[in-house]
Amino acid sequence: MTQLPHRSHDRPTGTAPPTTALRRRLAELRGADRAPRPLDARALAALTANPGCERRALLDGAGVDKGALAQALGAPTSFGQSQFAFVRGHAFESRVKGDGGAELIRLLHGTAPEPGETVVPELTADGPAGRAERTRLALAEATTAGVWTLLDHPMVELEVAGSPAYLEPDAVTVAPDGGWTVIEIKSFPILDGAADPAKVGAAARQAAVYALALERLGGTVSDRALLVCPKDFSNVPTAAPMDIRKQLATVRRQLARLTRIEEIAAALPQGTSFDPDRPAGELSAAVESVPAAYAPECLASCELAFHCRERARQAGEVGALGRGVRGELGGLTTVEATLAAARGEAGEGDDPAVAAVRRAARLRAEVLAEVRGGGAA
Incomplete structure (x- = not known):
């Protein structure tokens, strides 16, 4: 095998370390007596694949043990090698x-x-x-x-x-x-x-x-x-x-698209903590206070995936059907809104996503009519 080629990079300007106040705040979020869980490359790769998920960005940035958190929420997942x-x-x-x-x-x-x-x-x-x-x-x-x-x-x-x-x-x-x-x-x-x-x-x-x-x-x-x-x-x-x-x-x-951790943390209510020793009700409220961007791909990379999937299904979020579906539907963020747009009950006709679901609804109706007509014959 030949030697791999290389390329040069100018050394970028160093970034300032997190402030004492931020470190203290992150310690409060994960639990004062809990050591931070290190963020490895596998988790970081998964995080960058879903940069819109502020929940994962904050929990990983604070070093929260998401596996223990999922267990405390009653939605554990199995990760890691045998x-x-x-x-x-x-x-x-x-x-x-x-x-x-x-x-x-x-x-x-x-x-x-x-x-x-x-x-x-x-x-x-x-x-x-x-x-x-x-x-x-x-x-x-x-x-x-x-x-x-x-x-x-x-x-x-x-x-x-x-x-x-x-x-x-x-x-x-x-x-x-x-x-x-x-x-x-x-x-x-x-x-x-x-x-x-x-x-x-x-x-x-x-x-x-x-x-x-x-x-x-x-x-x-x-x-x-x-x-x-x-x-x-x-x-x-x-x-x-x-x-x-x-x-x-x-x-x-x-x-570059990830929201900075201090901005997410600043928006949380005082006293918010993700310490798994907290009561389940408090933990659930704390987790729900941080916006998530669930997609089925999360099941292979995030310990909180089962919890987030259940909440996404309860809310009727189209993201639960996949990132591709979420991207195609644009501003139609829920299943209910999408069905209403397909029926012509909501949405602007010049919206490409609305126009697409209405056309899909018409095609479906035509196919069903043909099938029923053929069955009657």
């Missing part, structure tokens, strides 16, 4: 990174470095902020060293809706020319040169999140990540490059 999958994935990752990263460099570059030629810096530090700073220093040193460097589980920082999120890629390599590449190591197989498109897409979105966080450090970040998976049904690693330019553009755009 213990078997976790152990298998961990064993595969250890194999890929063995021998000082020589196998990983071979998969990336096509040839393995000589023993001892790959540098694997120590990234241990106190807390996520300390680890992120240690990663920044290690990347700076590796960029000028002129040798292959493997950063094993580095820590990078990305601002999300005005609050810092600390993210941990599987690995980042620095080539002798100073280029940085994100490595995604997954336990799903590549069979006959192809893998599950949905899983590859999810891996590409996560890699784009990591690449975006790396960009702010001013390095030469590749717009192709490397996906490493087991080959066929073995435990032998194989690799394929992933072009993440589209995902990078999407993540940038969606992050």
